[in-house]
Amino acid sequence: MGDLTLAIITDIHHGPDRGTKMGSAALPLLERFAGFVSDLRPACTIEMGDRISEVDADTDRLLVKQVAQGLAKIPGSIHHILGNHDVSKLSIADNENLMQHSFASHSLDLEGYHLIFWNADDKLDMVKGFSLGDGDLEWLRKDLAQTDLPSIVFTHVPLDNGSMKGNFYFEKAYPLHGAYPEAQGEAIRDVIERSGKVILCMNGHAHWNAYQSIDGTHYVTIPSLTEMFTTFPNINEAYASLRIGESIEIEVFGNTPLLYRLPKKLPNRHWLNIHKDYAPASIKPA
Numbered sequence: 001m002g003d004l005t006l007a008i009i010t011d012i013h014h015g016p017d018r019g020t021k022m023g024s025a026a027l028p029l030l031e032r033f034a035g036f037v038s039d040l041r042p043a044c045t046i047e048m049g050d051r052i053s054e055v056d057a058d059t060d061r062l063l064v065k066q067v068a069q070g071l072a073k074i075p076g077s078i079h080h081i082l083g084n085h086d087v088s089k090l091s092i093a094d095n096e097n098l099m100q101h102s103f104a105s106h107s108l109d110l111e112g113y114h115l116i117f118w119n120a121d122d123k124l125d126m127v128k129g130f131s132l133g134d135g136d137l138e139w140l141r142k143d144l145a146q147t148d149l150p151s152i153v154f155t156h157v158p159l160d161n162g163s164m165k166g167n168f169y170f171e172k173a174y175p176l177h178g179a180y181p182e183a184q185g186e187a188i189r190d191v192i193e194r195s196g197k198v199i200l201c202m203n204g205h206a207h208w209n210a211y212q213s214i215d216g217t218h219y220v221t222i223p224s225l226t227e228m229f230t231t232f233p234n235i236n237e238a239y240a241s242l243r244i245g246e247s248i249e250i251e252v253f254g255n256t257p258l259l260y261r262l263p264k265k266l267p268n269r270h271w272l273n274i275h276k277d278y279a280p281a282s283i284k285p286a
């Protein structure tokens with residue numbers, strides 16, 4: 001198993017400046033990111049969705065074309081995830097045509113790691129919020145069942161149902177729009193934990209830095225390229241590198257810089273948890 005290096009970018013939000021999302025800065029910042037990737041020389045780049053801020057279907061087609069041209073300047077291969085703003089006015093098929101990229105969930109093995117690009121349904125119902133699609137969970141379960149490698153799951157939406165305290169969008173304005181509902185999140189994490197293989201889950205969507213470890217699996221939110229709610233009146237200008245060797249190192253660049261050095265969860269090892277039948281539960285909680 002060698003070292004794996006990846007470049008990460010998310011929530012580009014190309015389009016009009018809207019609230020704290022500075023879409024007009026997206027293309028120049030994307031060019032800066034292309035320079036970062038050419039210096040980093042990663043195995044591949046992962047872009048985790050919300051490439052545009054939607055306007056209407058015709059405008060959005062143009063915005064996707066423009067952002068695709070910017071993304072084409074990034075050297076090496078790139079994997080894209082679908083974000084809720086990408087499918088607000090456009091269909092998945094529109095996105096596939098314009099991006100020339102499949103948005104079916106898929107996975108790939110690289111340098112001894114299993115990378116999962118899980119495009120679980122993230123069409124946002126403004127009243128009810130997110131909900132997994134039929135077959136999403138089963139796809140993840142099956143994909144994890146057929147690998148023996150340590151695995152990393154990339155999604156747009158966070159999977160840890162972590163705290164949104166202080167989040168500009170998801171604390172109070174849109175509390176149902178930050179993650180899948182609690183019960184669905186629990187079902188997702190049950191699949192992740194029972195596999196015994198997932199060392200890391202990475203996502204965008206919440207536009208800030210967030211971290212949580214559950215059962216030894218790390219859940220890391222990477223901030224948006226063009227957001228300014230945590231850096232007002234400046235734009236965050238965030239993107240990240242991920243290096244996995246002896247440990248997992250994630251460096252977030254931009255105006256909320258952060259360096260994580262995280263232990264790699266061992267296969268089939270679990271935290272003690274009396275609520276989970278897979279974990280040794282010989283010790284009772286105090």
Ligand SMILES: [Fe+2]
Nearest residue numbers: 011050205224
């Ligand atoms: Fe976003």
Ligand SMILES: [Fe+2]
Nearest residue numbers: 050083084205
């Ligand atoms: Fe999003």
